[in-house]
Amino acid sequence: MTLLLQFLSNTGYFLADYRHIVMILVGCTFIFLSIAKKYEPLLLLPIGFGIIVGNVPFFKGFGLGIYEPNSVLHYLYFGVTSGLYPSIVFLGLGAMTDFSSLLATPKLMILGAAAQMGIYFTLLSALALGFLPREAGAIAIIGGADGPTSIFLTAKLAPHLIGPVAIAAYSYMALIPIIQPPIMRLLTSKEERRIRMPETREVSRKEQLIFPVVGVILCCFLAPASIPLLGPFFFGNLMKVSGVVDRLAQTARSAIIDTATIFLGFTVGASTQADVFLTPKSVGIFFLGAIAFSIATASGVLFAKIMNLFLKQKINPLLGAAGVSAVPGSAREVHLTGLKADPTNYLLMHGMACNASGVIGSALCAGILWSFLL
Amino acid sequence: MYGFEAISHYNGWTMAIAGALIVMSGLTILSFVISQLHRVAGLFEKRPEEPPPEDVPETPAKSFGFPLDDLQEAAAQCSLEAAALGEPFEIKALFEVLKNRGWPAPHLTIRTFRERGILVPAEDGLFSWKK
Numbered sequence: 001m002t003l004l005l006q007f008l009s010n011t012g013y014f015l016a017d018y019r020h021i022v023m024i025l026v027g028c029t030f031i032f033l034s035i036a037k038k039y040e041p042l043l044l045l046p047i048g049f050g051i052i053v054g055n056v057p058f059f060k061g062f063g064l065g066i067y068e069p070n071s072v073l074h075y076l077y078f079g080v081t082s083g084l085y086p087s088i089v090f091l092g093l094g095a096m097t098d099f100s101s102l103l104a105t106p107k108l109m110i111l112g113a114a115a116q117m118g119i120y121f122t123l124l125s126a127l128a129l130g131f132l133p134r135e136a137g138a139i140a141i142i143g144g145a146d147g148p149t150s151i152f153l154t155a156k157l158a159p160h161l162i163g164p165v166a167i168a169a170y171s172y173m174a175l176i177p178i179i180q181p182p183i184m185r186l187l188t189s190k191e192e193r194r195i196r197m198p199e200t201r202e203v204s205r206k207e208q209l210i211f212p213v214v215g216v217i218l219c220c221f222l223a224p225a226s227i228p229l230l231g232p233f234f235f236g237n238l239m240k241v242s243g244v245v246d247r248l249a250q251t252a253r254s255a256i257i258d259t260a261t262i263f264l265g266f267t268v269g270a271s272t273q274a275d276v277f278l279t280p281k282s283v284g285i286f287f288l289g290a291i292a293f294s295i296a297t298a299s300g301v302l303f304a305k306i307m308n309l310f311l312k313q314k315i316n317p318l319l320g321a322a323g324v325s326a327v328p329g330s331a332r333e334v335h336l337t338g339l340k341a342d343p344t345n346y347l348l349m350h351g352m353a354c355n356a357s358g359v360i361g362s363a364l365c366a367g368i369l370w371s372f373l374l
Numbered sequence: 375m376y377g378f379e380a381i382s383h384y385n386g387w388t389m390a391i392a393g394a395l396i397v398m399s400g401l402t403i404l405s406f407v408i409s410q411l412h413r414v415a416g417l418f419e420k421r422p423e424e425p426p427p428e429d430v431p432e433t434p435a436k437s438f439g440f441p442l443d444d445l446q447e448a449a450a451q452c453s454l455e456a457a458a459l460g461e462p463f464e465i466k467a468l469f470e471v472l473k474n475r476g477w478p479a480p481h482l483t484i485r486t487f488r489e490r491g492i493l494v495p496a497e498d499g500l501f502s503w504k505k
Contacts, residue, residue, distance in 0.1 A: 106409040113401035120390035127386040206415035
């Protein structure tokens with residue numbers, strides 16, 4: 001009888017409190033959104049299930065939890081805390097990304113930089129709200145709208161915030177269709193949304209081959225701390241465009257990135273244990289994350305409008321919103337918003353160019369912030 | 375510590391301004407460099423050998439730039455070059471003909487013809503020239 005009572009007292013049913021229930025409901029919501037609404041399913045599904053697994057109550061000391069040394073989850077989580085998974089994801093992203101539209105319209109790259117202003121605005125806001133500098137840097141990177149970059153920088157600056165920062169970043173990325181369109185419509189007139197972009201020129205293979213080499217040299221010399229992200233990113237792209245290592249490129253953009261995404265999502269979800277996640281700081285991070293995302297979108301759009309004051313060939317200011325690096329969600333929203341103003345105006349390829357630039361910009365910002373806050 | 379005091383204390387202003395300037399200048403330089411890449415790539419291009427006279431491809435009677443200056447003349451030239459397609463024809467087939475003949479921006483040309491009513495829809499998703 002004693003043995004039975006002891007067993008029962010160690011079960012999750014006995015140990016659970018309201019916080020576990022709240023987090024499990026959050027996990028279920030993520031799974032619902034990924035399956036029913038198809039919001040970023042590749043990310044929300046593993047994260048959602050990870051949240052459920054991470055919030056099963058257990059007796060501490062059994063070596064089960066993600067924060068307990070020598071547990072299986074702890075080993076898997078090492079890929080997050082060391083920055084390994086984000087680097088691998090960037091390798092795959094590079095092997096997937098087609099830079100030809102960006103190479104054909106280089107001025108769109110500046111929009112990828114403009115949309116990073118949300119990061120620095122959020123840095124100031126987080127400091128003003130009482131977060132420590134390294135925490136503020138980790139929160140600010142949410143404005144880059146890049147999940148792996150957010151996780152990478154948070155792992156380096158404020159590992160105790162990985163859960164809330166990652167969940168905030170991916171949540172807002174999934175909510176792009178809700179967050180971005182109102183801001184885009186608010187800041188642009190219908191006439192501006194109708195601006196047509198010129199057809200992009202054909203980009204030669206030599207340009208595509210030179211770009212990753214030049215890109216990694218210029219960016220990583222400027223901010224060496226971005227090497228773990230931009231190094232694999234440009235390497236993946238070189239494998240893709242070289243055409244001589246198709247097998248490697250194919251593996252990088254399929255099996256390798258998929259494996260990293262699975263473990264990244266699952267372990268980040270599992271790291272949101274109720275006792276470390278449900279804190280006032282998490283609320284502050286979600287609040288600042290929303291501001292970061294909105295400011296990033298707005299700054300991209302406004303900068304495009306400023307550029308139009310000086311350009312002979314105007315650019316559609318909606319493209320500024322695609323300067324956040326949420327690939328391809330924000331480019332898709334830009335395209336759809338443009339189509340609503342003019343059903344024959346196709347902005348997707350130009351949006352993808354801004355997206356690609358945003359990926360480089362946010363990784364660069366992560367390197368810069370890491371250098372500042374070392 | 376909160377508010378502006380915290381921002382100043384932790385060098386927030388400096389970090390934000392310097393960070394923004396660095397990323398902006400970095401991507402602007404990269405943008406400038408990639409805008410010149412086609413020139414660099416051109417240096418490595420092999421100059422094409424002068425083709426023998428009999429290999430010179432047939433060229434259109436007049437070349438057109440985009441936007442089209444003289445729409446009617448462009449349409450007449452275009453319909454001549456696509457005469458082999460017969461009528462009605464698929465837009466895709468017309469696009470291929472224009473692309474092979476070296477027309478600049480063939481899909482914009484076709485779109486302009488459609489918008490100006492020079493290309494009119496026929497049955498089954500096919501198109502024909504306005505008579």
